[in-house]
Amino acid sequence: VGGYMDKRGARIKWHKLVRAAYLSDLSAQDQQLLFDYGIQTVIDLRSDAEIIRYPDRYLRGTNYLRVPVLNENLTNSMTKIADLSQNAKSEYGIKQMLEVYNLLVTQEQAQQAYRDIFTILAESNGGVLIHCATGKDRTGVAVILLLKVLGIPNSVIKDDYLMTNRFSALHINNRLNEAKCDGVNGKMLKTIFNLSTVNAQYYDKITSTIGNEFGDFSNYIYSQLEVTHSIVKKLRKKFMN
Helix, strand or coil, X not given: CCCCECXXXXXXXXXXXXXXXXXXXXXXXXXXXHHHHCXXXXXXXXXXXXXXXXXXXXXXXXXXXXXXXXXXXXXXXXXXHHHHHHHCCCCHHHHHHHHHHHHHHHCHHHHHHHHHHHHHXXXXXXEEEEECCCCCCXXXXXXXXXXXXXXXXXXXXXXXXXXXHHHCHHHHHHHHHHHXXXXXXXXXXXXXXXXXXXXXXXXXXXXXXXXXXXXXXXXXXXXXXXXXXXXXXXXXXXXXX
């Protein structure tokens, strides 16, 4: 996440922030690549159960921090297709994701996680990688809030969020192909697609929930999350040129 310009002409520095999916499949070469890029801190937003099942791989010396946003992965992004197709109805996908995004903004545990993330980002040295299971929802909201604090225009923030689908194409296609091999029908394929991707509806849900419940993003960040101006000053110094 770099190169984006705020209204004053300052840009987000490169090699300071990466958003990603889980790091369980990283080879030794992959781990070295992240380290060489400048990543010194990894913030894992997943639940304890997810971490146990898919533990991260990273170079020794990396500062690994667990900041669970929710107690479980409600997006079903890593759920086996067979289990998902048995439990989910055809209209489940969009409805489930909209409810997840409501919780990501309103739940107390999620809000505490964002407070902690802002503090970690402000105090950390070197580059930081933030991730959850697939890097799209919990990570997506965390990065949206950071970009808001850094003064990046709304249209740019939304485009960065939607960019998830391009970088997650392999994961999305693999899940859809697995579902087809299991004989999943068309409506259920759509549900799996909606659970595995991001779209403008999900982003708009964040905006509308914050607007309805807290007034606006500024009030949410400064009053609800209690992010201090001192933290914001440190974030701008660390991430902006």
